[in-house]
Amino acid sequence: MALVVQKYGGSSLANSERIRLVAQRIAKTKDSGNQLVVVVSAMGDTTDELIKLASQVAKQPGEREMDVLLSTGELISSTLLAMSLESLGYKAISLSGAQAGIKTDSTHNKARIISVSVKRILEEIEKNNIVIVAGFQGINQQLDTTTLGRGGSDTTAVALSASLKADMCQIFTDVEGVYAADPRIVPGAAKLDEIGYDEMLEMANSGAKVMHPRAVELGEMYNIPILVASSFSNVSGTIIREEIAMEVRNKVRGIAHDANVARITVLGVPNRPGIASAILAPLAEANVSVDTIVQNISVGNTTDFTFTVDRSALAKAKSIVDPLVETLGARECATDSTLAKVSIVGTGMQNSPGYAAMMFRTLSEQGINIQLISTSEIRITCIIAERDVNIAVRALYESFEAEIAKAARP
Ligand code: ADP
Ligand code: ASP
Ligand code: MG
Numbered sequence: 001m002a003l004v005v006q007k008y009g010g011s012s013l014a015n016s017e018r019i020r021l022v023a024q025r026i027a028k029t030k031d032s033g034n035q036l037v038v039v040v041s042a043m044g045d046t047t048d049e050l051i052k053l054a055s056q057v058a059k060q061p062g063e064r065e066m067d068v069l070l071s072t073g074e075l076i077s078s079t080l081l082a083m084s085l086e087s088l089g090y091k092a093i094s095l096s097g098a099q100a101g102i103k104t105d106s107t108h109n110k111a112r113i114i115s116v117s118v119k120r121i122l123e124e125i126e127k128n129n130i131v132i133v134a135g136f137q138g139i140n141q142q143l144d145t146t147t148l149g150r151g152g153s154d155t156t157a158v159a160l161s162a163s164l165k166a167d168m169c170q171i172f173t174d175v176e177g178v179y180a181a182d183p184r185i186v187p188g189a190a191k192l193d194e195i196g197y198d199e200m201l202e203m204a205n206s207g208a209k210v211m212h213p214r215a216v217e218l219g220e221m222y223n224i225p226i227l228v229a230s231s232f233s234n235v236s237g238t239i240i241r242e243e244i245a246m247e248v249r250n251k252v253r254g255i256a257h258d259a260n261v262a263r264i265t266v267l268g269v270p271n272r273p274g275i276a277s278a279i280l281a282p283l284a285e286a287n288v289s290v291d292t293i294v295q296n297i298s299v300g301n302t303t304d305f306t307f308t309v310d311r312s313a314l315a316k317a318k319s320i321v322d323p324l325v326e327t328l329g330a331r332e333c334a335t336d337s338t339l340a341k342v343s344i345v346g347t348g349m350q351n352s353p354g355y356a357a358m359m360f361r362t363l364s365e366q367g368i369n370i371q372l373i374s375t376s377e378i379r380i381t382c383i384i385a386e387r388d389v390n391i392a393v394r395a396l397y398e399s400f401e402a403e404i405a406k407a408a409r410p
Pocket of ligand 2 (some may be wrong): 073152
């Protein structure tokens with residue numbers, strides 16, 4: 001008998017009809033003789049609606065209250081799914097993150113899982129229950145509810161798979177797998193049969209929200225193959241696992257984008273040692289993740305210091321950096337919240353400068369201005385205006401299509 005962990009995302013559970021359809025799919029897996037733990041996201045856009053609601057009653061809602069509020073989305077879907085399964089004649093029980101034994105640190109809104117005590121889940125499986133776990137949430141040492149960051153239900157599923165030593169981890173979503181680019185922007189994008197953890201992690205960190213980056217990280221750490229497939233069809237999906245086919249390494253694997261980027265520039269900073277740390281350390285302390293960082297060559301005795309953050313973190317980041325302008329003797333702090341990033345990802349790009357040149361040429365042919373550039377060994381990222389991002393993704397896909405097609409066929 002196999003132990004299967006399945007995760008269903010928000011659009012798979014968007015309404016009561018979808019919940020009933022998902023219950024039927026789960027029932028089939030159970031009928032095939034499997035033990036089942038199912039992780040759920042909140043229904044449809046519930047999380048966005050809860051965030052909006054909070055913003056209507058408070059300018060900067062407290063992070064602790066926010067976590068309790070957001071966790072309720074997944075409680076609703078888990079209970080409804082359990083009820084739906086019971087009405088089909090299956091034994092099912094819903095568990096909150098805390099009841100499922102998911103312990104996290106205290107970083108509200110972005111908590112990391114410290115440990116998972118699977119005792120309760122195992123007891124319920126023993127009673128032949130289908131266990132439905134509310135994703136995206138856990139509990140900290142003070143017994144306060146925490147959430148794992150947007151898209152975090154994927155991470156709950158992979159963490160449970162690791163702790164339960166599950167035979168399979170299946171992420172069901174609203175597309176048929178991982179594509180070489182977001183299929184909603186490039187409709188003809190190639191679907192990948194498989195992708196290695198490293199490339200998937202770069203794609204996810206670069207904005208491919210089909211997988212939560214920390215879920216991929218955990219998958220790699222515990223060597224758990226992850227299937228990404230559609231809950232709307234029975235088409236075979238994409239397997240994320242350790243790269244095995246050496247031949248496919250020398251290729252561009254995909255294009256990722258993130259349309260939610262904001263930039264902060266501290267202008268006219270006196271150029272002396274310790275500036276980067278003086279600006280970035282308070283942000284790190286406040287748990288603001290900083291992405292691309294650029295410090296200009298100094299002109300005279302001053303320099304400009306630029307970095308990007310997720311747009312949702314801009315207000316918090318600015319409130320931290322604003323007071324530093326005076327402390328550091330800088331001129332001003334300027335922001336731009338209308339940016340996006342577009343990246344090409346592939347292990348084969350290592351030591352191959354031609355890829356960067358081709359990326360820049362493609363963007364310039366579209367008249368797209370590159371504001372910042374950053375690279376890793378297997379990724380090249382350009383920060384551009386948000387209004388250009390869809391054109392950029394399509395143009396880059398076209399430019400690299402031949403490479404991508406080779407990589408898509410293992
Ligand atoms: P869920 O609610 O199931 O967690 P998400 O909305 O978080 O689903 O992720 C699925 C979405 O990810 C797709 O609808 C698609 O638009 C987007 N996406 C972005 N990049 C990719 C990619 N490379 N492959 C597949 N989907 C992608
Ligand atoms: N409901 C949460 C979100 O919308 C978590 C998730 O969907 O994975 O981000
Ligand atoms: Mg998701």
